[in-house]
Amino acid sequence: MIERIHTSDVEPDADEVAIAGHVHEIRDLGGLVFLIVRDREGLIQIVFKEEREPELFEAVQDVGAEDVVRVVGEPLESDQAPGGVEIAPTEYEVIDEADSPLPLEISKDIEVDLSTRLDNRALDLRKPETLAVFTLRSELITAMEEWFDEEGYVDIKTPLISKGGAEGGAELFPILYYNQDAFLSQSPQLYKQMLMASGYEAVYETGTAFRAEDFATSRHVSEIAMFDVELAYIDDHDDVMDVQEESLRYALREVAENAERELDLLDVDLDVPEEDFPRITFDEALDILETEYGHFPDDPTDLDTKGEKLLGEHFEEQGHPAFFVVGYPDEKFYYMQDVPGDEIASRKFDLIYKGQELSSGGQREHDVERM
């Protein structure tokens, strides 16, 4: 059996190819049926001509939207077809039939209410734009892990069932663990620090964290996928910022290169920050907000969502999609090292990309006396 290839790999005027996927669209023009077939990599047009292949033409009369089909045929150049190539079929097989009518349309941009989408999530996920989100996420994780693997970090998986919280008390999901009380892990922070004390030197985890917060905004999610890093033998927090800067630049470059089609589909202009990321102090950040935008965060010890957005605009205008804010007040971040000679600032920072906090970091205090 001829091996199946993806639609994006079909070249015009190549030898016979086999493709398989869902029937995205059917256009019946009398003696001519156009089938648009969709696989993970895109769309391709199959042209069934009554004169040219009467038996296949007969068979394709029964096809329905979202049926799964396998087609073998000859690729031909075509100006009208998506991707500039269409297939003249020599074999046609229905692998599985879809229900008809469908509870929601995949190919057309018809507004569907959220409950219908969630009730039919397996269909909803077929939208190329939705698949693109998953593909982009996959490319991003792969690229991040690649960078840290290359730099010699140990890939760890920390326990998710825990005896207590790593950060605070109120936001834990309780769980019954063989008749004992336990909680879902809020953060791998303490495990990571134990591994530093154990001499593992540099570790990362692509893990899950759980927060039982009221989810009033899109910034609060009960179950979070987190990319988490810890490293020892640093001089100060600038070393950590270097790691964040270099890994992010690498990952964005890789995504831009490997997922061009998906970025186009979602109309995303991925801005890879090639220049050094500006590193400003918390005080400088407040100053920019006050003088340029007349904005004062409600909590004077932290930036608010609006403040981050405005700072994002400020730095994007200067050609910097990403920047660091360093030295948040240490009363809030007692576990971070102080900045020597500064009574207020800690070595905690945020990385802001396009006006959104993308990650946080800092140099933790390792001396229990000083803490």
Next chain:
Amino acid sequence: MIERIHTSDVEPDADEVAIAGHVHEIRDLGGLVFLIVRDREGLIQIVFKEEREPELFEAVQDVGAEDVVRVVGEPLESDQAPGGVEIAPTEYEVIDEADSPLPLEISKDIEVDLSTRLDNRALDLRKPETLAVFTLRSELITAMEEWFDEEGYVDIKTPLISKGGAEGGAELFPILYYNQDAFLSQSPQLYKQMLMASGYEAVYETGTAFRAEDFATSRHVSEIAMFDVELAYIDDHDDVMDVQEESLRYALREVAENAERELDLLDVDLDVPEEDFPRITFDEALDILETEYGHFPDDPTDLDTKGEKLLGEHFEEQGHPAFFVVGYPDEKFYYMQDVPGDEIASRKFDLIYKGQELSSGGQREHDVERM
């Protein structure tokens, strides 16, 4: 400041180097102190001579086991030193001091009871043999993900809080989710199948699964790290076995190449199965157990631990550390496709490596009528 390198990268007669790590051993021979320093990559000997560097010699008198030190110096060839190289120091700094006495020894093979080890887990984790386990695991995950990334699989992360079980009922951990009952995820299976129905074609997850089983044996763990794969558009279960065989061969090769030191430390002879893995039917497996070992599993529809071990011996003697058992009875695995023309066998298989079930797979039934 001269950049720190790892002990394993110190070459004899090279230029001045900087290393940092824990003090593994101290040997005081009068006018001579040998310090063995341990970092993630191994051990290195630093020789302090009273005559040669009196000030550093004076300073090193106070050193304690497991102190964290930084040393700059000249690497010299030495037959007696571990790795054939020692360092003549020019700078010596104590970064952090360890408590004394230590609750457990790191450098010596002294039997310590489990509760002391767990009470001092951060110290216990410092043992090079323990670190080696984490490093090997990291290399294995990285290699597996590499293979699947290269083959175009989408890296997914499925939800861990679920409304019910994917496989059975009794083994779930209950959790309180905003005043609603929920459970910890038992398996990503249903999510993976939804993604197949959604046209994602090939996905993998390095994830966690939870099983509230009685943990009477080492085969039962409450929180499991699983590498999970799903692919569509296969001909039959042989395609799945091909994927398992090729990815495992690749991953073992990579681990053998990248973690030679760790394998040596743990005295593991990693057997990379280069030849095709034998694929035998469940009936053939029972036959070998009966005729060669006189062994009959208690449950005639499944293999037991002893049976897997004996089959492992049988195939290792023939030069095959890994093999598949195919066609487990379908009454137990109703969700697997039947083998055509066989009233009993399903398309479920196990992969056994060195007498242990390493993974399971099969071709699932996608036709709700047939199931």
